Amino acid sequence: MMRKDYISVLDAEDELTGLVQSALDLKKRRGAGENDDVLKGKTLALMFEKSSTRTRVSFEVAMNQLGGRSLFLNPQDMQLGRGESIPDTARTLSRYVDCIAYRAFDHEMVLDLARNSSIPVINALDDLEHPCQALADIVTILERRTPKGLKLTYVGDGNNVCNSLLLACSLIGIDISVACPEGYEPDQSIFEKARKLASQSGSRCDIIRDPKEAVHDSDIIYTDVWVSMGDEEEAKRRLEAFVDYQVNLSLVSLASPDCLIMHCLPAHRGQEITDEVVDGPRSIVFDQAENRLHAQKALLIALLR
Ligand code: CP
Numbered sequence: 001m002m003r004k005d006y007i008s009v010l011d012a013e014d015e016l017t018g019l020v021q022s023a024l025d026l027k028k029r030r031g032a033g034e035n036d037d038v039l040k041g042k043t044l045a046l047m048f049e050k051s052s053t054r055t056r057v058s059f060e061v062a063m064n065q066l067g068g069r070s071l072f073l074n075p076q077d078m079q080l081g082r083g084e085s086i087p088d089t090a091r092t093l094s095r096y097v098d099c100i101a102y103r104a105f106d107h108e109m110v111l112d113l114a115r116n117s118s119i120p121v122i123n124a125l126d127d128l129e130h131p132c133q134a135l136a137d138i139v140t141i142l143e144r145r146t147p148k149g150l151k152l153t154y155v156g157d158g159n160n161v162c163n164s165l166l167l168a169c170s171l172i173g174i175d176i177s178v179a180c181p182e183g184y185e186p187d188q189s190i191f192e193k194a195r196k197l198a199s200q201s202g203s204r205c206d207i208i209r210d211p212k213e214a215v216h217d218s219d220i221i222y223t224d225v226w227v228s229m230g231d232e233e234e235a236k237r238r239l240e241a242f243v244d245y246q247v248n249l250s251l252v253s254l255a256s257p258d259c260l261i262m263h264c265l266p267a268h269r270g271q272e273i274t275d276e277v278v279d280g281p282r283s284i285v286f287d288q289a290e291n292r293l294h295a296q297k298a299l300l301i302a303l304l305r
């Protein structure tokens with residue numbers, strides 16, 4: 001049984017494999033033209049404090065394909081933008097809709113919304129995690145590779161995407177190393193939790209400073225932006241700190257010859273990744289983007305049915 005909410009990858013600790021399988025089944029069924037309108041009559045509210053292309057569109061299309069509806073809410077246009085509290089917003093929305101996907105600056109706000117909602121709340125990205133991305137990433141990996149002995153290296157900022165990926169890989173049994181400069185490590189408590197999960201699943205979870213050493217023999221290299229939404233004021237300092245962490249052809253040449261390249265997108269081409277790599281033959285970044293749709297359909301069904 002899923003927990004009420006999906007705020008962290010840990011909320012699907014026991015369901016991750018089932019969700020991945022369901023996403024792959026839904027993808028196949030969609031490809032064969034089958035209909036899965038199992039969420040008829042259900043409404044998903046999308047409350048987004050930050051910009052989004054993939055998350056917003058894939059959730060809206062997911063609800064359409066499942067026979068339900070979605071409602072996009074800009075917090076600035078809501079009374080929330082004029083000071084109404086998160087708990088009162090949660091209690092009100094719970095009377096109208098069946099689920100809320102919330103993209104927030106502050107993880108505490110997502111927790112507060114979930115605590116005060118009687119309906120499921122999905123974390124659509126916050127400063128700590130991006131669990132919907134990690135779910136789609138595992139779908140994308142497992143449609144191509146088996147987890148045992150697979151080595152993924154995340155190169156760059158130990159941010160929300162990295163935190164959720166650490167938990168997801170460790171749960172599923174994929175070895176994950178994070179190559180990041182000092183001061184830009186993943187969240188410490190998430191890293192410790194991931195280490196424990198990795199030891200249970202028989203995989204490894206490490207931080208390796210040197211990106212060249214880290215990608216050696218990697219089957220997958222994953223990167224994300226150096227300046228996340230909300231970090232814009234630190235941009236100058238960050239661009240300097242990450243200068244040796246670019247995923248370019250020379251770094252990729254140190255990995256395994258059939259190494260896959262992943263990025264949650266949007267990419268800042270020329271910063272964390274070069275055009276040659278993101279557009280190259282090993283890149284699966286748009287499959288990741290597509291799988292957001294199938295993975296979130298699986299998640300919505302698990303939470304709402
Ligand atoms: N990867 C991702 O979450 O993209 P958006 O910011 O476009 O939703």
Ligand code: NVA
Nearest residue numbers: 159161228229265266
């Ligand atoms: N780490 C990025 C991910 C965007 C999908 C951010 O938070 O801006």
